Amino acid sequence: MSAEETFNKEAANAIVGFLKSNLSKSGQLTIESELKKDFVLAKKRSKTKKKKKPHKKRVRCLTRQEKKSIGFYTIPRNGVKYNDVLPLNKIWLKYINDVLELDKPxxxxxxxxxxxxxxxxxxxxxxxxxxxxxxSKCPSYVDKCGICIMDTRNTFKIVSQDNVTTTIPKRECVFEIFLGKQKITIFGKNLCVRPAERSTKKIKGHIHPDL
Amino acid sequence: MASKEPEKKADGNRVKKVHGNDSFQRMNYLYQISKHIADKNPALSAYYGNLIVSVAKKNVLKIHPDIKRQFCKKCRCIAIHKVTATMKVKRKNKSKTIQWTCDICGTKRNFPANEKHDHRLWLEKPEAVLEVIN
Structure with a gap:
């Protein structure tokens, strides 16, 4: 402690000496009083501390990693049974009938x-x-038949009758869709859009297929 | 089951059409299959639920609160009692609330259910209906 005090005193003396040697004569008289001056707001602090509001935790969507850990992205090869998705096909037929008005020609x-x-x-x-x-460009995909359960930008996931889930790239394949009695042939190349964005996009009436 | 159609003023002789009808139909269909597959594969159900929200976002449409409230806020899996979620009636400060707990991600969601108050939504009140389009 004593060493620190002497050091502080030495420093204070040095400052006073420096000011005396450099200030003009009128300034030298008021050095002592100027140095002891208090600033009005320097030490005062408001007594009431600001209360922090308890931060409410917002419910966020699952992050990608959390989804992955639950298993949203990995549908195992034998995970989905054909009989489980068969009712989806029945509902889909009704839905597509409503949308396309298939009772009209x-x-x-x-x-x-x-x-x-x-x-x-x-x-x-x-x-x-x-x-x-x-x-298809890849011959092993040809004649794969099944119910689509997932639709991503570049692939379809289908469940075939022997309960096997396969992923089929859209771009290189030509699909046939069964609408009850009718069949529609679609070039997968034209479907390469995210399923949610597809509902806002426009498509040309006539698209020439590649040779 | 269907999402409520928004009212739109149509003038004179023009055929009245609901704006974004095909998207509403699509959302309705996705809701149905999401409900169908929930007990067999909750991951797929959540995927369809996610798609409903993104379709509604892309087309700037509102999902009817009755349908929106059936999806878990976090994982968007459909909530069916004893299948993918559990429902409880809780009492807090003399008022009852219905608490839904999602079994997949564990998110809790409270809805007020007090007998003394009128908890009806605006859409359920008769003055909310402007026009009915068939």
Whole structure:
């Protein structure tokens, strides 16, 4: 303690000496009083401390990692039974009947309503539809048939009759969709959009397929 | 089951159409399959629930509160009592609340259910209906 005090005194003396040597004569008289001055607001603090509001925890969506740990992304190869998803197909048929108005005849290619027909088909949902791969660049995908349970940007996940879940890339395949009595052939290349975004996007009426 | 149609003023002879009808139909369908598959595969149910919310967001549509409240806030899995969620009636400060606990992520959600108060939503009141479109 004593060493510190002497050090402080030495420092104070040095400062006073420095000021005396450098200030003008009128300033030198008031050095002592100036140095002892108090600032009005320097030491005072408001007594009432600000109370912090208890931060309410917001319910957030699951992060990707949490979803992964629960198992949202990995559907095991034998995880989904065909009989479990069969009712989805029944509901889907009713739904697609409502949307496309299949009780009326399908409009001709040259007619005006062809545009709206393709638009609604493009905007419809494909979860639960019966898909059949007609053509593909990879021969092992050909003739895979099943009910679609997941629809991502570039793939379909289908459950076939022997309870096996397979992932099929859209871009290289040509699909056949069964709408009760009718069949529709769709080039998977045109479906390469996220399922949620598809409902806002527009598609051309006539798209020329690749050779 | 269907999501409520929003009222839209149509003029004169034009055929009245609900704005975003095909998206509402799609959401309705997704809700149905989400409910169907909940007991067999909750992960898929949550995936469909997620899709409903994202379709509604993309098309700037409102989900009817009755349907919105059936989905877990966090994992968007549909809540069915004793299947994917558990329901309890709780008492807090002399007022009753219904508490839903999601079995998948464990999120709790409270809804007021007091006999003395009128907890009806605005959409359930008769003055909320402007126009009915078929």
């Amino acid at each position: 399908i409009p001709d290619r040259t007619s005006k309503s062809w545009e709206t027909f393709t638009q609604t088909l493009f905007r419809a949902d494909f979860h639960g539809s019966m898909l059949n791969v007609v053509r």
